[in-house]
Amino acid sequence: MKAKGSRTPTAPATATPHREMRDRYRGTLIGLTVGNTLGLPVESWPRAAIRERFPRGLREIDPTEQRLPWDDDAAQTVILAEAILEHDTIHIADVAQRFVAWARTSGRGIGNLTARVIEALRDGKPPEEAARWVWERHGGRPAGNGAVMRCAPVAMRWPRASDRARLLEETERSAIVTHHDPRCAWSAYAINLALTSALDGRRMAVLEIEGELARAGADEHVLHAIREVSKNDLDHFQLDGTAIGFTLKAMQAGLWCLENGEDYEESIVRVIGAGGDTDTNAAVAGAVLGALHGDTSIPRRWVANIRDADRLTSLADQLLERTGI
Numbered sequence: 169m170k171a172k173g174s175r176t177p178t179a180p181a182t183a184t185p186h187r188e189m190r191d192r193y194r195g196t197l198i199g200l201t202v203g204n205t206l207g208l209p210v211e212s213w214p215r216a217a218i219r220e221r222f223p224r225g226l227r228e229i230d231p232t233e234q235r236l237p238w239d240d241d242a243a244q245t246v247i248l249a250e251a252i253l254e255h256d257t258i259h260i261a262d263v264a265q266r267f268v269a270w271a272r273t274s275g276r277g278i279g280n281l282t283a284r285v286i287e288a289l290r291d292g293k294p295p296e297e298a299a300r301w302v303w304e305r306h307g308g309r310p311a312g313n314g315a316v317m318r319c320a321p322v323a324m325r326w327p328r329a330s331d332r333a334r335l336l337e338e339t340e341r342s343a344i345v346t347h348h349d350p351r352c353a354w355s356a357y358a359i360n361l362a363l364t365s366a367l368d369g370r371r372m373a374v375l376e377i378e379g380e381l382a383r384a385g386a387d388e389h390v391l392h393a394i395r396e397v398s399k400n401d402l403d404h405f406q407l408d409g410t411a412i413g414f415t416l417k418a419m420q421a422g423l424w425c426l427e428n429g430e431d432y433e434e435s436i437v438r439v440i441g442a443g444g445d446t447d448t449n450a451a452v453a454g455a456v457l458g459a460l461h462g463d464t465s466i467p468r469r470w471v472a473n474i475r476d477a478d479r480l481t482s483l484a485d486q487l488l489e490r491t492g493i
Contacts, residue, residue, distance in 0.1 A: 189493060191462035192367050193484040196320050197245065199432065199458020201480055202470045203450035204241040204317075205233050207440045208277075214408045215443035225437035229473040238475055240277035241317040241451035243270055248342055249321035249483045253490065258322070258341040264295035267345065277447070279413070281312045285346045295345070303348035311351045313418040315343035317448045319356035320455045323363035324487040335360055336384060347415070354381060354390040355419035359452060362426045366459035374398045374423050390416065397423040408443030417444065422452035425460075432457045432465040 206229050210218050218226065237243065247266045251258060271278060271286045278286075281302065288298040303310055322342050326335045339360050343353035358377050365372035378394040393416040396404070405420045421439050429435035432454075439453045440446045458466060463481075471477050 190488055191464055192459050193324060193488045194463035194481050195458030195461060195466060196324060196455050197480040197484045198463050198471060198477060199466055200245060200320055200451050200455035201242040201474050202466055203436050203454025204239050204447050205229050205474050206436060206470065207446035207450035208239060211445065211447050212412060213443050215441060218441050218443055225441050227437060229470050231473050233473050234475055237274040237276045239447060240279065241448055244318040245320055248318055249487060252321050252325050253486050258338050260341060260345050261295040263345045264289055279312050279314045281310050282314045282346045299344055299346050299348040311349040311415045312347060312413050313415045313445060313448050315347040315352040316356045316359055316415050316418050317451050319360050320363055321487060323360035325490055327364040327367050327491060351390055352415045354386045355415045358394060358419050359422045362423060362456055363459050366456060371426055374427055393420060394423065402438060402442050407449055413445045418449050418452045421449040422456045425453040425456045429457045429460060432461050433467055
């Protein structure tokens, strides 16, 4: 049962296409930040523990979040949005410098892999080499979800079908600042394809996304993870199992919502209830759901308890304006 008065009215049927697009753009950044923030208290919990503690699902954001800095998912998303708006591209050195500054002044929730790359940058590693150096030092294995969690502004800037080559290029650049493993860039590209369709008011079929990645050269591991979404329920992905924080798990949570998310609140609650890296899974899912259903679909009681919602709305509006749509 929803709390009465928890939502604002949905956009009227007479809303203009631009107004509807603006609602979806705002919903992407607000939805990401709300999902990120709502999932924080149970980060890394197994689903059984979450369901025991919250039988109806985790449904409230702590009001103290209004006074805290954004967690890393939202903070790095904002950094990418601001970098894109300033340069109309992603310069690896520029974004690396912004991440180093963020880590110095806040760094809340920073992931292990990103922290190691930032340490390498501080030690003088060139921005174009730091992520690869860290990845190789750890056996070429780390494929964390830090790139997929923050990729949404790339899709928001280059959403057209005619932008596909640019979307792939900029998505890869947004990832390799900190995440060298190719699976990280490919999973971010899959989510960005999902977002471009949602921002256009439709749902790209998951198997269509798999086909786009196959044609672009993605490896079979990534393609298999996408195909799994098309035929399984959320619990199948064992988000709370081994490899919590794996980039493909966050991707699967987001793509599952693309196919199955009919309601922002209930879908986010379900993703968080699946356990694992709940804040990041819900950030990715929240961006997709917000793009699908718009800002007006997100409970106002949640938006009221996140930090600087007006800044997120402004960034979304500027990204939409930059597209010229």
